[in-house]
Amino acid sequence: MEIEDNENYYVTEQGVLVHNGYKDKPKNSPDPKRWKENGGTIKVSDDGKVWEYTDWEGNTVKYKDGYPDFSPHERQHVDIDMKGNRTSDFTEANKKAPKGKKLPENTWHHNENGTTMQEVPTDIHRRFTHRGGVSILKNN
Numbered sequence: 001m002e003i004e005d006n007e008n009y010y011v012t013e014q015g016v017l018v019h020n021g022y023k024d025k026p027k028n029s030p031d032p033k034r035w036k037e038n039g040g041t042i043k044v045s046d047d048g049k050v051w052e053y054t055d056w057e058g059n060t061v062k063y064k065d066g067y068p069d070f071s072p073h074e075r076q077h078v079d080i081d082m083k084g085n086r087t088s089d090f091t092e093a094n095k096k097a098p099k100g101k102k103l104p105e106n107t108w109h110h111n112e113n114g115t116t117m118q119e120v121p122t123d124i125h126r127r128f129t130h131r132g133g134v135s136i137l138k139n140n
Contacts, residue, residue, distance in 0.1 A: 026051055026063040028131040053128060061128040067112040068130040074118040075099065075106060082114055093117035 025032060030053055032042055039056035051063040062069045071077075076099045080092045086108075093108045094101040102108060102119045109118040109125055 024048055026066040026068075026130070028129055029053065029063050029066075029068075030127075030129050055127055059124055059127075061124070063130070066131070068109075068128055070109050070118050070120045070124070070128075073120045073124050074109075075103065075120070077111075077116050077118045079115045080117055082110060082117070084110070089117060093119075 029051060030040070035042060035053060035055075041054045043052040043054075044050070045052075049065060052060060053063070054060045060072070076097055078093050078096045078098065080089060080096060082089055089110065090102075090108050097119065099119075105122060106119050107122040107125050109120050111118055112131075
């Protein structure tokens with residue numbers, strides 16, 4: 001079968017080939033075509049609600065209902081009175097963090113629940129593009 005550049009295909013967990021299924025990808029998640037060109041892989045659950053991106057280094061992040069699950073990569077997490085302002089939220093997270101301030105190579109991720117800050121590697125946070133707590137707070 002010949003596949004044109006504008007055609008999208010993926011295989012579900014059950015091995016079903018889906019055509020043009022990437023139109024339903026999680027908002028702000030990595031572009032499937034570029035992700036694969038860079039050596040990454042994508043798996044999609046049969047119901048389409050969970051997208052699993054694995055990068056070229058073997059790091060995996062699942063997007064559930066459009067949001068990334070960074071918990072496998074987190075060093076620590078803390079609940080704060082999230083404002084959606086990175087400077088003030090990072091300061092509060094550093095003050096309340098059970099393991100102390102975040103490591104220099106890490107960043108704080110605003111979880112979509114509106115209260116939890118997760119310390120995760122900055123490169124993972126950037127590579128696995130997403131929307132999160134900041135976008136929710138700013139849109140409310």
